[in-house]
Amino acid sequence: MTKFVKKDQLSSSWYEIDAKNAIVGRLATIISKIIRGKNKTTFTPHMDDGDFVVVKNIEQIKFTGKKFQNKKYYKHTGYPGGLKESTPEFLQNKKPGEILKLAVKRMLPGGVLGRKQLTRLKIYSGNDHPHSAQNPQAINLNKLNNKNIIRN
Numbered sequence: 001m002t003k004f005v006k007k008d009q010l011s012s013s014w015y016e017i018d019a020k021n022a023i024v025g026r027l028a029t030i031i032s033k034i035i036r037g038k039n040k041t042t043f044t045p046h047m048d049d050g051d052f053v054v055v056k057n058i059e060q061i062k063f064t065g066k067k068f069q070n071k072k073y074y075k076h077t078g079y080p081g082g083l084k085e086s087t088p089e090f091l092q093n094k095k096p097g098e099i100l101k102l103a104v105k106r107m108l109p110g111g112v113l114g115r116k117q118l119t120r121l122k123i124y125s126g127n128d129h130p131h132s133a134q135n136p137q138a139i140n141l142n143k144l145n146n147k148n149i150i151r152n
Contacts, residue, residue: 004044004047005042005044005047005049007047010047010048010049012049012050012051012052012120013051013052013137014051014052014053014054014131014134014135014136014137015034015051015052015053015054015136015137015138015139016053016054016055016056016129016131016136016137016138016139017030017031017053017054017055017056017138017139017141018056018057018138018141019055019056019057019058019060019061019100020057020060021060021062022061022062022141023061023062023063023064024061024062024063024088024099024100024103025103026141027055027061027100027103027141028100028103028104028107029107030139030141031053031055031100031104031121032104032107032108034050034051034053035050035051035053035104035108035117035118035120035121036050036108036109036117037049037050037051039051045109046113048113048116048117050117050120051120052120052121052122052131052134052136053120053121053122054122054124054129054131054136055097055100055121055122055123055124056124056125056126056127056128056129057125057126057127058096058097058100058123058124058125059092059096059125059126061092061096061099061100063088067088068087068088068089068092069087069088069089070087071087071088072085072086072087073085073086073087073088073091073102096125097123097124097125100123101118101121101123104118104121105118
């Protein structure tokens with residue numbers, strides 16, 4: 001018989017990631033797994049059992065190849081002919097955290113649950129952030145490999 005975790009049994013912790021010289025896609029996969037709660041043994045797809053992730057030094061994030069100049073992000077204003085496109089280079093100058101936020105958002109489920117889980121992602125430029133009171137655990141991206149995601 002499968003045991004399900006109830007809402008009052010859910011607990012969340014805080015993690016801190018330094019995005020200096022990190023690749024966008026690889027970082028986004030790690031963050032999305034933590035935000036969804038897939039790193040926990042109590043993972044249930046329809047429950048919000050994820051943890052908070054604080055990402056710092058977002059202005060130093062990297063792309064592989066020539067994606068920084070050639071990749072396109074599209075959005076529509078809702079009006080006829082309102083298709084807008086931008087590049088990561090433009091977004092990095094305007095809103096540095098938007099690139100990572102879009103990558104993580106597209107890895108989360110659509111709908112109410114995915115939007116709620118995305119609020120657990122906190123992105124900051126520079127080394128300082130206002131969440132030091134939560135004592136986030138630091139995640140070293142250099143020591144992680146694809147198979148070894150954090151376990152509690």
